[in-house]
Amino acid sequence: MKPVDCQPIYRDGRHYDRLNADVVDDIPFYGRLAGAGPILELACGTGRITIPLAQDGHAVTGVDVSASMLRHARDKARAAGVHIRWILADTRALALRARFGLILLxxxxxxxxxxxxxxxxxxxxxxxHLAFDGRFVVDMFNPRFDYLTRQPDERHFVARYEDPDSEEPVLVTESSSYDRASQMMHNRWHFRVGDGAEEVVPLNMRVFFPQELDAIMRCAGFAIEAKYGDYGGTPFSSSAEKQLIVCRRA
Ligand SMILES: C[S@@+](CC[C@H](N)C(=O)[O-])C[C@H]1O[C@@H](n2cnc3c(N)ncnc32)[C@H](O)[C@@H]1O
Structure with a gap:
């Protein structure tokens, strides 16, 4: 098994939250799927989803391999006055004495x-970790050919936000190259704070094609109940931005 290689991009949860401040549409989607049972979020990061679910009264457990992301999650949960069980662990080796009605990735x-x-x-x-009648939800982007065929010298805008320490503007751009054999997108995120020098941080992502992902889910022992293309519940199609798979134990 390959070691986790994404620590550099997740080294400071405050930056993650500011960079993703606009990403909120998925929270009500998960809220609608939540029933009365406990919820487990795998790779929960800074609690962007975990905390609102707990605020809605759900019993939530969040697992992440990044100590810095979890530290920020804990601080936010404390400030929000919600109790969440945070677990620092690699999802691949997770062994809890509990099962959950809803598991999110x-x-x-x-x-x-x-x-x-x-x-x-x-x-x-x-x-x-899934209860007998529980649901597991995976949210993966639907790969677009114009993304996969980017040239390494191209730069693409990612985000602009304010640095949590200095409040100076931070500009994040991305350069990428795709390896068709391993289906790995090798991104490099370029961070520039104010007029300072650029810092380059790698972000390697495995790409999953739609039919491949469905087959992987089935081989892993899941039955696909629904596949959506967005958080509004539009059925998955060729033009969909997302692959939102809701499944149960087969
Ligand atoms: C894109 S962030 C998502 C965070 C959060 N779920 C959200 O929606 O904002 C990916 C997260 O996966 C975590 N991660 C990566 N590999 C992991 C692993 N093997 N086990 C647990 N967490 C992992 C990272 O530390 C990071 O917090």
Whole structure:
């Protein structure tokens, strides 16, 4: 199994939250799927989804491999006055004495599992923690050819936000190259704070094609109940931005 390689991009949860301040549409989607049972979010990061679900009265557990992301999540949960069980762990090796009615793997987190063994171990962990009648939800982007065929010298805008320490503007741009054999998108995020020098941080993401992802889910012991193309529940189609898979134990 390949080691986790995404620590550099997640080294400061405050930057993550500011960079993703506009990403909120998925929260009500998960809220609608939540029933009365406990919820487990795999790769929960800073609690962007975990905390609102807890504020809605759900019993939530969040697992992440990044100590810095979890530290920020804990601080935010404390400030919000909600109790969440935070677990610092690699999802692939997760072994809790509990099962959950809803398990989430949101916001392209599956892309951090690069090799077949890692993908299998991640999905097995989800399955062994899923209640008999529970649901597992995966959110992965639907790869677009114009993204995969980017040239390494191209730069694409990612985000602009204010640095949490200095409040100076931060500009984030991306350069990428795609490896068709491994289906890995090798991104480099370029951070520029104010007029300072650029800092380059790698972000390697496994790309999943739609039919491939469905087959992987089935081979991992899941039955696909629904596949949506957006958080509004539009059925998945060729032009969909997202692959939102809701499944149960097969
Ligand atoms: C795109 S962020 C998503 C965070 C959060 N779920 C959200 O929607 O904002 C991906 C997260 O996956 C975590 N991660 C990557 N590999 C992991 C692993 N093997 N086990 C647990 N967490 C992992 C990272 O630390 C990071 O917090």
């Amino acid at each position: 949101p916001f392209n987190s599956l892309a951090h599992f690069h090799d077949a063994e890692s993908i299998g171990a991640c999905l097995s962990a989800a399955r062994r």
